Ligand SMILES: [Zn+2]
């Protein structure tokens with residue numbers, strides 16, 4: 550198999566020929582059709598997350614087909630299309646696993662972070678953590694649902710029944726969540742980098758009632774806001790934009806420090822919460838809802854070899870919607 554490998558933090562990925570992976574008990578091998586590129590891949594590249602396995606193959610929005618079934622697997626068959634998300638393994642025994650909070654498992658493995666991921670031609674995954682995807686839609690269109698969509702869905706649940714919903718950072722997750730939230734009858738207020746009129750126009754095309762710069766105040770106070778941009782200073786900015794009792798949901802896996810802010814911004818029962826990872830239940834629920842919403846992902850596809858270039862574009866904010874790599 551071939552893979553784009555990160556050998557050390559802060560370096561470029563290197564195309565590498567690796568031995569073909571063999572699925573162990575409970576695992577399947579997947580021939581990858583497409584893998585989405587996510588902001589978290591940049592945090593892996595930069596070594597900003599703890600306990601990264603080196604060398605690592607990044608990528609955790611994988612769509613592919615089962616090409617080898619390991620021993621003891623009865624829930625997947627050869628040739629079946631599956632999706633592989635960020636959460637790749639849980640212990641099944643810790644307090645969190647036993648309390649329907651497996652997203653917080655004490656001994657997890659994460660795809661493309663502590664276990665090799667999808668910037669490759671093949672990968673091996675736990676069969677119980679691969680979602681059946683059916684045959685509707687292209688691999689490229691489905692890939693962003695596996696992280697941007699799933700984390701987006703979990704953060705949308707965390708925002709409660711907010712009618713007026715702010716979305717800070719209108720990229721891969723934002724553009725999917727906006728469609729689901731609109732389908733649910735919510736009003737979307739999109740916040741982008743100052744002057745990013747491309748993203749603001751994109752947000753309005755997807756039905757946002759208002760789009761503006763992240764340091765602007767919305768025309769009316771929001772019930773909740775979700776932060777997809779990993780920028781700590783957006784936390785006080787979003788607190789300013791929500792009403793009394795409103796909630797700010799931090800949906801990133803990594804964020805720069807939150808600057809100190811006056812207590813008055815949090816006062817009146819405003820809340821700040823974070824979203825970590827996903828549960829398999831979130832995945833099943835979202836992948837069931839996405840076809841009903843008719844979620845349309847805005848993707849640009851690149852060959853796997855161009856991963857470094859695509860990651861640089863993501864870092865600069867040069868991508869509209871989501872980027873997908875195809876081996
Ligand atoms: Zn991701």
Ligand SMILES: [Zn+2]
Pocket residue numbers: 639640641642643644645646651653654655656
């Ligand atoms: Zn656990």
